[in-house]
Amino acid sequence: xERGWRLLRGWENPSADIQLVRFEGRPKDLTxxxxxxxxxxxxxxxxxxxxxxxxxxxxxxxxxxxxxxMTDDVRSGLPRV
Numbered sequence: 001x002e003r004g005w006r007l008l009r010g011w012e013n014p015s016a017d018i019q020l021v022r023f024e025g026r027p028k029d030l031t032x033x034x035x036x037x038x039x040x041x042x043x044x045x046x047x048x049x050x051x052x053x054x055x056x057x058x059x060x061x062x063x064x065x066x067x068x069x070m071t072d073d074v075r076s077g078l079p080r081v
Contacts, residue, residue: 004066016056024051034067
């Protein structure tokens with residue numbers, strides 16, 4: 001979770017005061033991207049999914065969805081765990 005939080009903070013404005021509103025672990029739900037990758041491109045499904053809801057002081061509430069894959073293939077572009 002710490003790695004996910006660091007990634008998320010990197011995608012936001014570095015000077016923003018980001019607050020976590022809520023966090024949901026949804027390992028059984030596939031994101032649209034994960035569905036396409038697993039059903040049409042025959043990649044492995046992610047083993048975990050985290051939905052992060054943040055308040056960055058600008059937007060009312062913003063959601064980030066992170067899929068986690070177990071992979072050794074650096075070229076895939078998927079988050080390594």
